[in-house]
Amino acid sequence: MKRPVKVTILGASGYTGIGLYRLCEAHPGVEIVAVSAERHAGKSLAEVFPQVSHAADVMLVPIDEAIEAGADVTFMCLPHGTTMNVVPRVIETGSTVIDLSADFRMDTPESYHRWYDLDHVAPEYLSTKVYGLAEFNRDAIAGAKLIAVPGCYPTSVQIGLAPLLKAGLIKPDVVIVDSKSGVSGAGRNPSQKTHFVETNENFRPYKVGREHRHVGEMEQELTRAAGTDTCVIFSPHLVPMNQGILSSMYVDLAGDYSTDDLLACLHQAYDAERCIRVTDHLPETAFVRDTNYVDVSARVIEGTGKAAVFCAIDNLVKGAYGQALQCMNIACGFDEYEGLPL
Amino acid sequence: MKRPVKVTILGASGYTGIGLYRLCEAHPGVEIVAVSAERHAGKSLAEVFPQVSHAADVMLVPIDEAIEAGADVTFMCLPHGTTMNVVPRVIETGSTVIDLSADFRMDTPESYHRWYDLDHVAPEYLSTKVYGLAEFNRDAIAGAKLIAVPGCYPTSVQIGLAPLLKAGLIKPDVVIVDSKSGVSGAGRNPSQKTHFVETNENFRPYKVGREHRHVGEMEQELTRAAGTDTCVIFSPHLVPMNQGILSSMYVDLAGDYSTDDLLACLHQAYDAERCIRVTDHLPETAFVRDTNYVDVSARVIEGTGKAAVFCAIDNLVKGAYGQALQCMNIACGFDEYEGLPL
């Protein structure tokens, strides 16, 4: 029997950290060797998350101690800005890093500065990291030492649009992305905006146009898919629910294509993919909740030269910890879907 | 003292009917003379709606009986298709009709047939009715015998786009409307789609593109505002909340206009309006919940030649019974805002 892969989770007090803990705990090939949560160091994981009250003996340690635990794979669930300070030290220990923050998603320090308003402290890793959208980048992920797990919104947008751009069915110039996300996308720290009473029975847009940081990541990756500059108009909205993203995307057709043409293109891209389902019905977030599935569909709007593409994911699973585990499975030679909620 | 206006409500067992009842009950110039609910005839209103358990002596009567009650104003809260059969009889009694169904919103029997797939049985009223978007049509409403209260989605779209189209700031060719509505918009009759468990923790699009019946109404009225044919791409979505619509609209600028230009245009159109608030912040549905307010704002997306316009209403109030009461106030010579939740 193969020895288990030793895993450390840095930053386990948020929704992605606890999600990864639960998946790794149930994964037959993984041994968790350290779990950190700076603010809660010294407590047990069960004290911070009573839902894992069976894990009363899993102690949270400071980051520094966790890094020394000798992990084969380190999941980074720390905030952006902080993460880039820690990653180089983790890589020096020989551990593979799977980073759920935004710090290594951009390809250049300039674009990182443009969208995150920070100078990158480890720019040498930006060009060598692998972008961890599993279905698009399997070969590179297999040998990677640093994997940047995509953002939740960009995952839904790329899976919807990349094949259509690549195939030249839609125009790259300007794509309109109207996304709706559950509140867990805002993280676990309380704020006025995530206070129950302010969010329940409310629906609101925020950071619309080109304000949201994910615009940079979307444009970088869609441009790569299209082979030419792609501009994104992005309107995120907050839905009074815990989990789920639906992106409704409006694009200009590059020719006289039908709904069938678009669906055929998506089927060709994804029929071999176990996590991505091209659907005839319109995707709904509940159909993918708590799973690593992605549902995607498209409709040409007759007489307008435009089409609408819809993509639903669970922002915490395929949009974060599920995709991170999928990357680990690929990187470590496991079955890609081992331990994934499907 | 003026004698009170006698009011009848036909179809009081739905959300708009009970909403009108409560507003009329509190309105100082109104006397309710009959309330009908075919299916519940013989019960009291309090039996159907325990929230008005103080109204245990208000008996629900059949439509035929209600029509004979001698109302000055009759609110019609019946389904489309049914309504057009009843309206002529009500008008013959001398009552003013304020119709919340869709049956008289279209201008021609052809367009009614195109969007509702029914032959109109009272086509002569289509051209003589007044479209009851209060802020746009005050003078006509004042003398009207038949007022067609706008649909909920079309209200939000017209208030957002009509002034910009009229002023020529945006192109009429194709406008993209991505709307999100609370579940009360689907009415009070139970269905699989409105079952709590199917809708809670879910976000879903439905009837996207040019499928939804409100597309016809939007195009008719936006075309009127623009003075030229306007095409609408419309994607409605269901939000897990009771009330509220947010419409996020994407339009092509007709020139090199800035956000300030768009806001100035909206301010000019609406600063004298008590129910419409042009906001710097992005509209949220909670800010207008249970009120007749409309919040509207706009953003030019730099470098794209496009703009986003956001409009929030309460679908039941400004989108239905609030606007209906506003029309009644105008038609009957009351202060326009008497009894309106503001």
Add this chain to the structure above:
Amino acid sequence: MKRPVKVTILGASGYTGIGLYRLCEAHPGVEIVAVSAERHAGKSLAEVFPQVSHAADVMLVPIDEAIEAGADVTFMCLPHGTTMNVVPRVIETGSTVIDLSADFRMDTPESYHRWYDLDHVAPEYLSTKVYGLAEFNRDAIAGAKLIAVPGCYPTSVQIGLAPLLKAGLIKPDVVIVDSKSGVSGAGRNPSQKTHFVETNENFRPYKVGREHRHVGEMEQELTRAAGTDTCVIFSPHLVPMNQGILSSMYVDLAGDYSTDDLLACLHQAYDAERCIRVTDHLPETAFVRDTNYVDVSARVIEGTGKAAVFCAIDNLVKGAYGQALQCMNIACGFDEYEGLPL
């Protein structure tokens, strides 16, 4: 025409403060002369609450400035502990004080210390204040200078149990109160416990038994009603909704009484009350939402010697700002129900 009553609201940045503002704004006999919010002083009310974006010229001032505004009535929406430091100064200005905090609800400094773990700094007012449960205390409220508005949970409990205790139909020894509240009861300040994701799709008890501070207030007032010591077991629970309290109360019958006997007793107590509705059906929070209504009902459980009493209120309205306005109406000689949401 009578000159309007001048009103000041101290602490307007919470849910009760803004609620009072909206009711007072619409009240025909009231003029708002000052609105304070220490933390937001200098901003307009519209900046803090976009739902009143029409109130862009209402400036929030510091407490000290607001006290000097010459109000006839001052609503105190400050936290307990803080409030008792301010009330004496306000009373010295000649203003009537209507206090929504807990600081003056208890009758003695000892009981205040027992339940709030603080030494009272203005104990002389504890015995002279009037407890503002409007239906029970009208005469005293009419001439009061300091009115302590009851807590939300105690309001629901007293309206359900006080008449039954007074009439000797139920035993006072131990009553079991299992209450369920919407999240607005926890206030507007964000915390982990009120974070949307932690509260949505969750149901939880907290501070059960005799831990919650409202136990002291319930026991004080039920003991007064019963004329003998009454002990309360209290289990509050948090419901994933914004507003509403349902208290389910389990009591021992003092004799062989039937459901009809209990309902008759409640009817006798409340049939003349416009805000309290004794119902045959079981109360639900939605039936009283956004209103000052109280729905109450009772059931004897055959063969057990016990009964269940159910009472529903809107925690923010009858449980806070609605009842406060009702007290003001009584204290100032207005119609008691003027401006109340009914």
Add this chain to the structure above:
Amino acid sequence: MKRPVKVTILGASGYTGIGLYRLCEAHPGVEIVAVSAERHAGKSLAEVFPQVSHAADVMLVPIDEAIEAGADVTFMCLPHGTTMNVVPRVIETGSTVIDLSADFRMDTPESYHRWYDLDHVAPEYLSTKVYGLAEFNRDAIAGAKLIAVPGCYPTSVQIGLAPLLKAGLIKPDVVIVDSKSGVSGAGRNPSQKTHFVETNENFRPYKVGREHRHVGEMEQELTRAAGTDTCVIFSPHLVPMNQGILSSMYVDLAGDYSTDDLLACLHQAYDAERCIRVTDHLPETAFVRDTNYVDVSARVIEGTGKAAVFCAIDNLVKGAYGQALQCMNIACGFDEYEGLPL
């Protein structure tokens, strides 16, 4: 390698049926041989539940056809009343039956008639069935041919109270159970009561006292645990959330016991149980959501002679399909926790 256990699911169009399908699909020792849904026969499972759109080739068949499929184990997810007509035929095929309906939970035809108001058509099975509360009845389940899976509410009540009654720490005479359930407990068929708008932002009691059918099951099983007649007062309430039950139970102490005594008793009963967690903190439904865990805790209320016991389960998992699978694992000799969400 052992041949897989062949499983049939009768009645797969509800929440328990689809839940069982997903667990069985992922269970390494199970092969699904038939899935029935009378009303949807001829459709694929993916048509009825788009969340399993990967299962487009799983066809729904009529019950009669499903019974002939040669299953080793048949899960019955049919309504009560219907089920008792089908079970004998299934047993005759040699299949083990695991019944999620209420038809075989009662021990006698008289008690079935008392609580379900129907004559039992297969009374001979009532005394031979095994009651499937896994932790209490393992040995009997191991050899059973007919297992009656407990009701959701009774599961939460028994796990909370049975050990305390057995140990004589609390009095059996009358126990008060105040339960709160998510809406999925009402099934998947739409009704006015489960319409989103009527349930969202609402909290309501229903069938309180001794009206609900689960009272009979609770009393039968608690009486068995106590060894003497036990009477239950039961107030179920509907919570605006999808899943979860919290039962708050109020009992009389049989002696001068402390919170520690009660917790020690629960620990002794459950510390060897993997699915039941005795917690110091108060149970919350979110901590057990989507899992087969049960969280239970207790508090003595000082000075009252009473205690409160709290128990949280997921009504669909431990309260239905999870417990059913646990029974199958025991009955078929699998690891008891194989494939259970933990």
